[in-house]
Amino acid sequence: MNEAAAGNEMYRLVEELYPICRSITGNGVRKTLERIGRIIPLEIHEVPTGTQVFDWTVPREWNIDEAFIEDSNGTRLIDFRDHSLHVVSYSVPVDRMCDWDELEQHLHTIPEHPDWIPYRTSYYKDNWGFCLAHRDLERFKAGPYRVVIRSSLAEGSLTYGEAVIPGATEQEVLFFNHVCHPSLCNDNLSGNAVMAELARRLRERQSKFTYRFVWAPGTIGSITWLSRNEERLQRVRAGLVGVLLGDAGPFHYKRTRSGSEEIDRVVEFVLRERQPGAKFLDFSPYGYDERQFGSPGIAMPVGRLTRTPNGAYEEYHSSADNLDFVRPEYLVESLQVLERIIEVLEGNAYYQNTQPKCEPQLGRRGLYGSTGGSQPKQREHAMLWVLSMSDGTHSLLDICTKSGIDFDVVRGATDDLLGAGLLEG
């Protein structure tokens, strides 16, 4: 598949998933995972309501059929069928009349953007509410109003999907993304689509590492996943939360808790190579699921890759994060950065020079030009750097950073030296 076609495929997936009303549990998530599973086969996990996951409890499952507000003439002022953002997520069922003073407490708008519908949730407090364009408040003439939300909150389960692509070693690279947002495109459908395509491509290759992809609801989903996989977490050599990958903004990499993991160095290297305007953020405890991976008792080597980060664009968590906000070419660019990150992760390693006393004689092994007096070539330079720094404490990435030579050239020189027996792994 060429890259333009891949962009269109990912964008098509975003389009198909857009109308679905997702939340942290329920059939919206199941439908989403079922569609993603057509690109990359998923193992689906259902974790029952009431399961204790660290300090949290898996909540009741929420589903919704319809919801609307009617005026006293029976005119529908707001209808969930028009937009899944219209209902506050996890709204309890309601069907009754109420006057303006009460109703007003349950309406959410964005006065600065009168045409946009906000995104609101009430997962852990029983409540109900509607979100609407501020301009549409004009339609609310005198009450009373009929408010109907045909939702259910019941014993059920939290759903997440996982794809594992085995590699030569059990060491894992983890890609985590959330699937709990309703009709919002960049947050979270862009990440869902890029991750699906990335997994599909990895399945067609031989890899050194095992790759694990998780599509799960935000916060409670990552907490649940961590709680259920605690004894296997040491296998994770590196990871990324990959979200907000479809807008035009520059890449933003948020570092792991320690800020000094291999994944931090790899992503910085790749972004500096690919996009001079990329930005780097230290770990902070607000954001997406990287918060859980970076909590003090978990402290995994998991960073976060986004384009414009959460809260840094106006359209964030509103109906303006729609199909126009995400473009196929940005999805492709994000995919390519992730592939390059994987390439560098796979190719990076520590080696030991087997002839560490003085330089080995490269010339008699055919690795160095035979006429002296002029400058060596880049490949020869790269070999000298690899031999010099391969004392077991410097990775190939360190060698690239120090020497300023491209990763691919250093990797190639390393392969030559391995072939000549001048390095060992």
Next chain:
Amino acid sequence: MNEAAAGNEMYRLVEELYPICRSITGNGVRKTLERIGRIIPLEIHEVPTGTQVFDWTVPREWNIDEAFIEDSNGTRLIDFRDHSLHVVSYSVPVDRMCDWDELEQHLHTIPEHPDWIPYRTSYYKDNWGFCLAHRDLERFKAGPYRVVIRSSLAEGSLTYGEAVIPGATEQEVLFFNHVCHPSLCNDNLSGNAVMAELARRLRERQSKFTYRFVWAPGTIGSITWLSRNEERLQRVRAGLVGVLLGDAGPFHYKRTRSGSEEIDRVVEFVLRERQPGAKFLDFSPYGYDERQFGSPGIAMPVGRLTRTPNGAYEEYHSSADNLDFVRPEYLVESLQVLERIIEVLEGNAYYQNTQPKCEPQLGRRGLYGSTGGSQPKQREHAMLWVLSMSDGTHSLLDICTKSGIDFDVVRGATDDLLGAGLLEG
């Protein structure tokens, strides 16, 4: 007492102490400590002449009654009664005639500031001398001159005063200032007055730490104090030499020997908060009593707070360091900075998150807003930061510095989390 009244009180103390002729021993120091003792009760220590204190010996006690130079007509050219700076401190007694060539060797002036009297001492070498305005040399017509200094150098003692304000723990915070300068206002009366008022205020509060204030002569006084308290020095968690606190200049903090003590971080934090123009100096072995606290075999966590530092203002060590040079409002500002330093020292601590695996669920404890989708409030942010960084290696001050959130907000969030059992001390 409101702050303006406190400023006037401190300034009044400076005025009263100004005429007294102090030196490193003698009745001038005793009178000064007696007056300070009316604000904060002092324990007075008398250390006999000849006492060995590390490499030094407590010198003979020096007192002076009168001193003058008369010309051949009996006209007084210089009279100690006019200004205590007129006599070189520790001048030996003298009463005899001398001609200009000899007398000249014993006169000190500041040619660049012809109206100012310099401050000079000769503690450890028997000598005598007069200090005077350069312009007054004109009055010295033909000699011979009669020189009289009615001083005494005799067995006696070195005097210092101490006030201890007990706190909940035996860990001490030490405030050290010198009382050996004669009629100079900024150096040292400003510090004497601010420390007295600070001690008085602390006596009216409950504190976590025990506060120790020392008023002692410079150099020999701190050496004596350290020598006599050697076995108790580990109790000192933090300390400041607090001097030169009454002029208009910006604050200058001189770091402890290591430069990486808690007091260094606290003072830097407070000064950055209070005065963007504040300056920070690394430890150096020239200055005031911080030299002794920072000597290699003592190496205590004691920094130094001044406004304009020693030698950095023209009036330094001259009669121009007078009652006009010090103002009540600067004394108050210095006092407030010291109080804020104490507040941060008292409030700073290391905690341990009791639920370190993933975030604890703040919402069900009423600590987090129940409607999701919009940004958390500053207090909520502060709680996330405190939970994230409280792994035992980060203090609240570190958390403030990293997060950019105010100390008081972080402290308040910490108290909430302690109340909910999510932190332990």
Next chain:
Amino acid sequence: MNEAAAGNEMYRLVEELYPICRSITGNGVRKTLERIGRIIPLEIHEVPTGTQVFDWTVPREWNIDEAFIEDSNGTRLIDFRDHSLHVVSYSVPVDRMCDWDELEQHLHTIPEHPDWIPYRTSYYKDNWGFCLAHRDLERFKAGPYRVVIRSSLAEGSLTYGEAVIPGATEQEVLFFNHVCHPSLCNDNLSGNAVMAELARRLRERQSKFTYRFVWAPGTIGSITWLSRNEERLQRVRAGLVGVLLGDAGPFHYKRTRSGSEEIDRVVEFVLRERQPGAKFLDFSPYGYDERQFGSPGIAMPVGRLTRTPNGAYEEYHSSADNLDFVRPEYLVESLQVLERIIEVLEGNAYYQNTQPKCEPQLGRRGLYGSTGGSQPKQREHAMLWVLSMSDGTHSLLDICTKSGIDFDVVRGATDDLLGAGLLEG
């Protein structure tokens, strides 16, 4: 000898050595060492062909008598007698006719500098070649050409010279320079001459350290020297490869492998003192013999001092690196920098304050002015700094860097304190 005379002497040596055809083995090296030995007596080492030195083997010895190319009229187009660069170093013997197509493969020029002859070698691959000014290609009318190289490649030895100047301790300072380049002045005759004069001067002094100077062929020479001295390398406390010391360019110091050795600090200190425009380069595995000293299994504290570094000037490795390119005044300046490096290395040390609790009383030891109240003098300041930092973890150089005081003043203050028993070594 005054400095101008020293400059002329060094330049004279360069002039005398210039016509000699040196290579990595052979009589050119022997003649060069014989001439240097008249300035500083050398121990000459001959290492037989075939000797294994780490990953390398000492090659056959190469000597050359004559070489030329004639056209079909018997006109000499190129003659080795005109310039030793005309023959590719280590050219195998040849005496035959060849046409232009074949000959062209064996000719080397620099088209961008049509008047300059390049320097080329073929040490480890049997080959032959001529180097010439690009402009001289015009003289090559129709062939065939007669090509004669009367060289020999035979069992023999690799030659290097060593001078050891014993000091009070067995700890060594190593100065290494190469002698394998034919008629090139800056590379390597400037270094050969400066090292000879430096060694001569050291022989006339008492030193703390033992000084070892080595004149050896590049690469194979340093590898040979290291291989034969492996068990003695720990004696080397500091070292420099000193080459390219005669041109007008600013000094460039290339750091040791670790970059944090004493020699790194000393050279940086001296160059900052002597030449604000001096440049500092991190270790890299391309250059001169510092590559071998900095290889991962050797990792000695040996840096490299040059003026303009290898490859950074147009004349590098061409006939334009001639007697005009090197000037006596630059040779002298290089010599003086090296002498200052030695002075600081010899004078630098770690001491321990014997009275570390508070300041010792300098006044009663006559080390401090007796009149107080005014600023101390620079020597007094230096004593305070030395006492303060002499806790066994700071060298005098560290004290200079921290205090900003000159090395000579700090060294003098240290001697005073040693004399007073206030420091121990």
